[in-house]
Amino acid sequence: MPPAVPSPILRRRRLGTELRRLRESAGLTGDQVIERIGWASASKLSRLENGRSRPDPDDVRVLLELYGAEEELRAELLGITEEAGDMRAWRRSYPVMTQQQLGWAELEAGCAEIREYNPVLVPGLLQTSGYARLRIMSANRAADAAGEPDGAEDPETEVQARLARQPLLDRADGPRYTAVLEEAALGHRAGPPEVLHEQLVQLCELAMLPNVTLHLLLRDTRIGEFYLPPTAFSLYRFADPQDPETLAIEGGFIDAMSTEANTVNRYKVAFEWLCSAALSASDTLTWLFTATGRLTDTAAPSTAAAGPAAAPAQRRRHSGRLTER
Numbered sequence: 001m002p003p004a005v006p007s008p009i010l011r012r013r014r015l016g017t018e019l020r021r022l023r024e025s026a027g028l029t030g031d032q033v034i035e036r037i038g039w040a041s042a043s044k045l046s047r048l049e050n051g052r053s054r055p056d057p058d059d060v061r062v063l064l065e066l067y068g069a070e071e072e073l074r075a076e077l078l079g080i081t082e083e084a085g086d087m088r089a090w091r092r093s094y095p096v097m098t099q100q101q102l103g104w105a106e107l108e109a110g111c112a113e114i115r116e117y118n119p120v121l122v123p124g125l126l127q128t129s130g131y132a133r134l135r136i137m138s139a140n141r142a143a144d145a146a147g148e149p150d151g152a153e154d155p156e157t158e159v160q161a162r163l164a165r166q167p168l169l170d171r172a173d174g175p176r177y178t179a180v181l182e183e184a185a186l187g188h189r190a191g192p193p194e195v196l197h198e199q200l201v202q203l204c205e206l207a208m209l210p211n212v213t214l215h216l217l218l219r220d221t222r223i224g225e226f227y228l229p230p231t232a233f234s235l236y237r238f239a240d241p242q243d244p245e246t247l248a249i250e251g252g253f254i255d256a257m258s259t260e261a262n263t264v265n266r267y268k269v270a271f272e273w274l275c276s277a278a279l280s281a282s283d284t285l286t287w288l289f290t291a292t293g294r295l296t297d298t299a300a301p302s303t304a305a306a307g308p309a310a311a312p313a314q315r316r317r318h319s320g321r322l323t324e325r
Contacts, residue, residue: 215278
C-alpha cells in the first residue's frame with residue numbers, strides 16, 4: 001500500500017528550500033559558501049538547494065553550522081535529510097512502479113488534500129484497469145504513428161503501476177480527494193460499453209468513500225461567464241504545512257509542475273468555479289448509478305453481472321484493490 005509519509009523527492013525539495021532560506025538569511029552567496037567549506041564544485045550546493053540530489057547528512061550538518069541554525073531547526077532538518085535519502089524503502093511500499101507513474105506517486109505521497117480536473121479523461125487515481133489500458137495503448141499508438149519510440153514500460157506493467165497508486169484513496173488516513181469529472185470522459189468515445197460500465201461501477205463505489213467527493217460537469221453546463229478551463233490539472237496540499245502547495249498541469253504528452261503561489265491560486269479559483277457549476281456530490285452519484293444502469297444491457301455479461309448496487313459490498317477498506325478483479 002502506498003506510504004502515508006511524503007516521498008523522498010518531496011523531502012529533498014523541502015530541505016533545499018530551507019537551506020536556501022538559511023543561506024540568504026546569513027547573507028551568503030553560493031560562491032562564498034563553497035569557498036568557506038571547501039567544496040570542489042559550486043554545483044553541489046545548487047543541486048542540494050534545488051532538491052536534485054540525495055543529501056549527505058554530513059554535508060547538511062556543515063551547512064547548518066555555517067548558517068548558525070538553531071538547535072531545534074537543525075534536528076528537524078537532519079530528520080528530513082534522513083527521509084530524503086531513503087528512496088529504496090519508499091519505493092518498496094509500491095508493488096509495481098514505473099518511471100512514468102513515479103512522478104505522480106511522489107506528489108500524492110504525504111498529501112492532506114488532492115483536487116483534480118480533467119476535461120476528457122477520468123483521473124488516473126479513479127481509473128479501472130480496463131480504462132487505464134485503453135488510455136495507455138492509445139497514447140502508445142500516437143507515438144508509433146509519429147515515428148517516435150514512446151519510451152514507456154510494457155503497457156501491462158504501466159497499468160499495474162497506475163493501479164498501485166490507487167489504494168491511497170482507500171486508506172483510513174488517506175487524503176481528502178475531490179475531482180470534477182466531465183461527462184465526455186464517460187461517453188462512448190472513451191471506450192466500449194463493458195469498459196465504461198466497469199468504470200462507472202468503480203466511480204459509484206469510490207464516491208461513497210468518506211474522503212472522496214466527485215462532481216460531474218454536464219456537457220452543456222456554463223461555468224461563470226463562459227469560462228473554459230484550458231487543460232487538465234491537479235492541486236496538492238501536503239500534511240506538512242511547510243511543504244508548498246503544488247500544481248500539476250497535465251498536457252497529455254507534456255506535463256508541468258509549479259509551486260509559485262500566484263499560479264497555484266489561479267487554479268484554485270478555477271477549481272472552485274468548476275465545483276460550483278458541476279452537479280453536487282449526491283446528484284453526481286445519482287447520475288453515475290443511472291448511467292451504469294443504462295449500460296448494463298450493452299456491457300459484456302461478466303461485467304454487467306456485478307451491477308452498480310453490488311459495488312459497495314465488494315469494497316473493503318485496506319483491501320489494496322480498487323477494481324472488482
